[in-house]
Amino acid sequence: MEEIEKLVSIFLNVSEAVAFIWGPVKLVLMIATTWTNSIKNIIDVYEEIAIALDNLAVFRNLIRHDEQLKRMLEDYFSDILRFHSSILEVFSKPDWKRMFMFIWREFRRNVKPIIESLKRKQAMLSDDKLQQHAILKSVQDSDLYAKDQFGQIQSGLDDVINLEEARRQKQEIEQIMSCLERKLNVSLAQIISQLELPDMVIESSGRWVLSNLRFQSWEVNESSEGCVLYLNGCPGAGKSTLVRTIIRYLKDKPSRQTPTHPLLVYFFFKHNDADRKSFRSMLCHIITQIINTDGVMMRFAYDKCSSMDYLDLPFLKSLASDCLFSQRDITIVLDGLDEAKDNEPENVLKWCLYELLRMAPSRGCRIRLLICGQEDGRIEPLLSSYPQIRLHTADLHRKDIEEYCKGQASVIRNRFRLSCDDENDLILKVSEAAKGMFLYAKVVLSNLASMGSRKEYKAQLEDNEFPRDLDEAYERIIQRVIHAAGPSAQTSAKKILGWVGLCDPDDVRADNCKQLCSSLVDATDCEMFPGVESEQTINIIHETASKYLVYTNTIDLMREHIAMSLFCCRYLSSRPFLGIASDQVCDVLQSGYFGFMDYAAAYYQSHVDKTEPLNMDIVSDLDLNIATAKNALSDLEKAYQRTDTDGIADIEVVAGSTEEASKLLAQSIQDKVIDIRMMIHTQWDDLSQNTGFKELEGEKRHKCTRLQCPKFPVGYPNEDLLRQHRASHERPFRCKEESCFAYVVGYTAQTDLQRHNQKFHNEESRAKISFPKENKAGEHELISACRSGDLKHVKLLHRLDADLSGASLPDSPLMVAFKAKHGHICKYLVENGVDPFVIPHRGMKATPIDLAIRTKDFDMLELFLFTCQQVTSPLNEAHLENCIGKIVSSYPPGVEILLQLSIKNQGEEGSLVIDSILVDRIAFLFDDWRYKLAAYPGSLDLYDHWDNFTLGHSTFRDLFPKLYFQGKFFPDRSSKEYKICQRIISENKFFLHIALAGRNYRLATFWMDIDTHKLMQIQDEKNNSPLHVCIMESCNSACDTCILMVERLVKLDTKGLAHKSNNNGQLPVHTALLRWGDYPRILLQRLLELCKDLNYKDKRGSSPLHYARTAENMQILVRHKGVDLFSRNKEGQTCFMTLFKRDDTFNEDIMRILLEADIRLAWTAEKYGQCFTPLHYALLAGRWKDRKDPKGNGYGPSRIAKFLLDLPEVEQVLQAYAAEPSPDCRAVRAYAVREKLGHALEIMDKIGFGLSATNEVDG
Structure with missing residues (x-):
């Protein structure tokens, strides 16, 4: 380092411009030498820059004379300065050594575009077209326009690349933040909304505190003794308003200060909000605010939280401490600490005072703490030694209340036309009675402004009526809003107050509540839809109002x-x-x-x-x-x-x-x-478009489908945010490696993530590294490295141009690594272009992905599917279809991987391919069983005349385990599995018909179990419903199983298929009466109840009555209300008449049931044709030989005729017969004589029936 420092010192003295380059280099290297773990990273990144600059020297002379190249050189300098700005930020972080791994990741992410920019410039200068002679020629011949065009094209290309990279990073950050929001159960929007409450009564309200000496001293103090300020006051004094003023001031302050401004975090405790009254909630809010401003800490928090399902309090305390100590200067503002539950205020203060403040100096961090709350005996003992601001004793605070009173009094003066003296008296009276309590002034003045007349207003100012304290102020409002109101308004107001008192404040809409409840409630804009009145929420104006309403039994x-x-x-x-x-x-x-x-x-x-x-x-x-x-x-x-x-x-x-x-x-x-x-x-x-719907439903929200989730009733403004939120529900455990597929997809259990890390991120070499013997990388060494699990050697060989696919080798590197169970080697090979869907050599019969399915290796199958770059491309569709088919048929757990891959690729090209193939292959699986059953019904255990398709559910449960609960089909209807299930049904709607037609009740039961939307309850190409099919194809004996199946179909009939006909015009009840003579009584009764028209006629005009062929069924029909006994078919015949067509099917019991219902059926003639009576058809239906026939082949009257002539009402039967065309009365009389039907003969004599030809005509 001493040699480098001497060399750099020379450059520093060359010129000011050079110093800007080499000065930061020297500084960075000096800092890095204090911690050896950072040296390698620093040298590696400088090496990348050096490579990008290695050809600049060639253009030294050209740069001196060419303006275009000079501008390019300026770009080089700009990029390097930006690079050094980023790298110096790394070492300016407090405690950077402990957080180096996360800080360095963020640095690499930020400088990646810079290094890419340098490489693109290098590529431009290294291009063959830009060799020295070409460059010289270009310099000589090109005009300024061409140069400008070239610059614009390059600039445009850079913009596109940068935008795409920015989009990718933004999407990644959104996914991380969505996961953290779910784990912390708080969003930035919730935090920001705490500052947007309607408590700023006047613009200057609370600004006096900014000039308070104790506040100013706290703001600039750098010692640990003066870094805490305690702001207190009585309930309703306006503490929260003051705190919001301070927060807004501190948030705006950086624009007037140096760039290194303190970070501000804040939290508002609320006693009536479960998410804002605990130590845990405060920690989550603090963490959320910091990770939204610091990318390094966002990834640090994600790294810590991604593998955890529940974040306990000790973990949150540790994480919050790390987040706070990562900042050089930070301000913490806590409001309403007294509203925290139980002993939480003491816990919060002990953590802040005894842990944060004491540890901060040793971690290179300065913390300022502002605490606001009531003096309730819990927090002041711990804060008694720190500076305080007491609102109720502050003159400027009282002045603030007086200013507020002036503004409201002006409104009241205009409303009731008061004099200036009256206005001044009101200001004085209210401001003095307030005694430093802002809430009192607000409640009293709001109540006075709501008076109906000037007389009512004056009455409220009388000494015996004017409220002396806050309780009396509430009492006056209750008196006006409830006791003095009309019955309707009184009831509404009490209901609303009750709702607001017990409901979650985020879930009660405002509507007209404010008008009904006056000063007792406040309306607040929704954070998601600000300014939309239908989305506002209402809250009790203050906790003192809630306590008063409960204490006085106004609400119970x-x-x-x-x-x-x-x-x-x-x-x-x-x-x-x-x-x-x-x-x-x-x-x-x-x-x-x-x-x-x-x-x-x-x-x-x-x-x-x-x-x-x-x-x-x-x-x-x-x-x-x-x-x-x-x-x-x-x-x-x-x-x-x-x-x-x-x-x-x-x-x-x-x-x-x-x-x-x-x-x-x-x-x-x-x-x-x-x-x-x-x-x-x-x-x-x-x-x-419907106003009534919009007022009650509100704006469109995209809500979570999990009942226990806080986002279930609240939701998100768009579908993308909801999709990210749901992903964090389903697979919360994410891999820490950003380049890994599991970083985005995640796992459902921590054990799965641990197995993944062991298999794919355990890069420890199992062999000694030996440099390749040949310059072109010995390919056989690649096989050896893959077999031994030596990833470093594999990477080295790859850099030396080794063919990773091993096309020229006897073995496939990927297959070798897979069989040796080296997942990290497989991961590297697939990430670098080796296709697991392709058979490596002609002599091999299986692809790597086939081997993963055959060996049931879930992790390797997941790796291949997620890492393969062209998995859903059209060129790979045949391979993918083959793969999915094998997964469905022989390795059901692999379906989960396919579903997650589909979710990951959602919205991208080819994202629907996986769903489509999966639906087809599962449908084929069940359809294949059906064909096997038809061909070999006795060879499979599937075929059984029973209604419990256990095997079908077993197979389906293996494919989609999340659709079952305690062994029963009990799906989450928002899940991907359920959507695939319903798509299988919607694309194969006749599978139920087919199963019923084959009497495969196991399969039919399965389809009905999973068809929750009853998509299969439809009519087929012949318009037969499943009920039609089941009745038609059921057993001749109508066994118990068939009956149970029909009963279930009847229960499922919510679409009214029981009263829809098929192509023959038959309802299910027609089919039932036609299919079985003695149809089960209970089911027939149920089918009749479902029918809207009990006399519905088929295409032949036959009603259900015409179809009845047993006495029991006929009995049910005739007793059913609404059945028309005289309903006629297209030939004009009643049901009774159709029973006379054949003597051998004569059923006396059915006839007697019909005649008992209405005896007129015995002689009612048909309407069309020859207008025959029943007796006509009785004679035609005869099969008995007449002995008097000389030829011996005639047919005489049947048993049916005897039945009719034996009726007590035979006279009407004979008269109707004689009245119709072509009666053969003598033949009837002869039959009566032969059968000795005495009563019939008496009647014939009486009416002269069949006595002569004349009589016959006259009769």
Whole structure:
């Protein structure tokens, strides 16, 4: 180093310009020598720059005479100066040695564009076209225009490259921040929103503190004794307003100071906000603010957090300390410390005073601490020795209140037309009564401004009415808003106050709450949609107001929690959630009915839980007690259990476990919310035109689908942010190596990440390095290095132009490394262009990726798929299809890798290829089973006449384990697996029909289990529904299994397929009556109930009554309300008449059932054709030989005729017969004589039926 220093000293004295180059070099090397670990990194990066400058000397003379090349040389100098600016920042960081690895990574990332710029300039000067003679010729012949064009093209190219690099880095940072936000449960937007509360009553409010001597001393003090300032005051004094003024001042201050300004972090404790009342929350907010301003610490935090599922308090304290000590100068502002829960204020102060402040000097860091809070006996003992500012004793603070009163009094004066004296009296009266309490002045003046008349205003100023303290000020507002208001306004105001008192403040919309509740509440803009009124939230104006409302029983928190739990449970179990007709869905969506859905789903359980610890069992309203809330929750569970008829969830299975039942209910509600959100988003453009919908639903948000996530009800403004957030849910454990695929994709478990690191990032050499014997790198040495796991040697050979694919070698380097289980070697080979999808040599039969599937090596398969550069390119599609087919058929766990690869490539070219192939191959798997069943039904265990397709679920569960819970199909409907599942169904909608047609009930049951959207409940090419098919192809004996299958199909029929006909015009009930003579009574009854028209006719005009062929089925039909006994087919025949067509099918029981229902059927004639009566058809249906026929081949009347002539109402039968054309009355009489039908003969005699030819005509 001494030699280098002497050499550099010579350059420093050459000229001022040279000194700017070599001075930083000397400084950097001097600092680096204090820590040997940094020397190698420094030399490596300077070596890169030296390589980029190695051909400059050739152009020395040309540069002197050419302006264009001079400008290029200026660019060189600019790049080097930028480089040194970045490298000096590395060594200016406090504690840089301990953080060197992360600081250096950030430095390399920042200087990469600089080095690339130098290399591009080198390439321009080294190009063949720019050899010396070409350059000289160009200098001589080229004009200024050509040079300008050249410069513009190069500049444009540089811009494109820089923009692409910036885009990549921005995307990477967004992914890191999304992961950290989820782990820390806080976002920068939440932090910024704390400064945007409407507490700045006047522009100059609180600015007096900036001139306070103690504040000024604290601001500039550099000693540890004066670095703490304690700001205190009574409740409502305006402490938070003052703190926000200080924060804004400190944030704006850097613009007036030197660039090395102190970093500011702040936190506002809130007693009524679960995310802002703990030590843990404060640490998370501090960390978040620092990592958003310091890229090094962002990556440091990510490195520490990426492999952890939960960040405990000791870890957060350590991480926060590291983040704070990474800054040279930092200011911490903590407001409302007294509002922290339990003993958290003491813990916070002890950490700040005894850990941070004491350790800061030794870590090269200066910390200033501003604490603000009430004097409640918990924090002042620890802060008593530090400087304090007491608001209630500060004259300038009282002056501030007086200025505020003047502004508000002016408004009141104009409203009620007061005199100047009245205005001054009001200012004096309020400012003196405030006693340093800003809140008092705000509440009193707001209440006075809300008076309805001047008379009411004057009455409030009377001594006996004017509030003496804050409680009396609240009492006056309660009197006006609630007690003196009309019944409607009173009820609304109490409800709103109750909601605000018990709900999460971020989840209550403002709307007209401010107008109804006056000064008791404040409206705040939403951080995501500032300025949008429908997105505002409301809060109780101050914690003192909340306590007063509870203390005076204006609101009863227990009653409100019970009422809210009842409302949420009943709302979630209302008809729009549990199932409405498809034609009603649009109306419900437009009404905005689901505007409360997210809050109810997220907090129903919370409100029920909060009723348990309360002491009182019964409140004034007998309908509202804890038992009622519990019963409502139980009813909600039962309601969702009834809707899960398709086998998705079965709460009864875990009825003995309250915890499991609660999980199942939460999952069912989550699925329902996802479905409804999907419908809303699909129709958003149309729905958002509806004012009522927009007011209740608000702006479009992209929300997390996990019920327990804070982003479930809040969401994100765009889909990209949501996608990043969901990725951090699903695979939170990320690799630390930025170039590794697992850095972006991550793992679901820490053990998986540890296995990945061991396999792919364990680069320890297992062999001694020997320099290659030949200049062109001995290729056989490459095989040896791959076999021994010597990554350094492999890299060396690669730099010496060794062919990594090993095309000329007897063995493939990738195959050798894979078989030797050297994952880090495989990773390097694939990253450098070796294709795992290609067979390395003609003599080999398998590719490396085939070998990974065959050996079931999950990690290697993941490496190949994620690292291969052209995995989804069109040229690789055939290879990818073959790979996915083998994964589906022989290695189901590999499907998870495919899904993650699809998610990673989302939005890129070819990103849909994986999904499409995966859907096709899984569908082929099930279709292949169907063909095998048809060809060899007895050879597979799949074929069984039963409704439980265990093997199908077993296979599907192996492919998509996340779709199952406790062995049952219970999917997360937002998951990638579920989307693939539904796509398989949507593209193969007739698989259910095919399974039912083959009586393969195992397969049919499986399809119904996973078809949660009932996409398969459709009609096929013949318009047969699954119900049609099942009835047609079921057993002749109608076995129990067939009956169970039909029952399930009936339950699944939410689309009304039971009253839709096929191409023959037949409903399922027609098919059932036609398929089985004695169709099961229960099922027939159920099918009839589903029918909208019980007299629906097929294409032949036959109603279900015409199809009945058994006495039992006929009995069910005739007793069913709405069945028309006189319904006629296209030939005009009633059901009764069609039973007379054949004597051998005569069923007396059916006929008697029909006649008991209506005896007129016995003689009712057909409407069309010959208008025959039943007796006509009875005679034609005969199969009995007439003995009197001389030829002996005639056919006489049948048994049906005897049945009709034996009826007591035979007279009507005979008269109807005689009235129709061509009656053969004598043949009927002869039959009656022969069969000895005495009653019929008496009637014939009575009416003269069949006595003569004349009578026959007359009759």
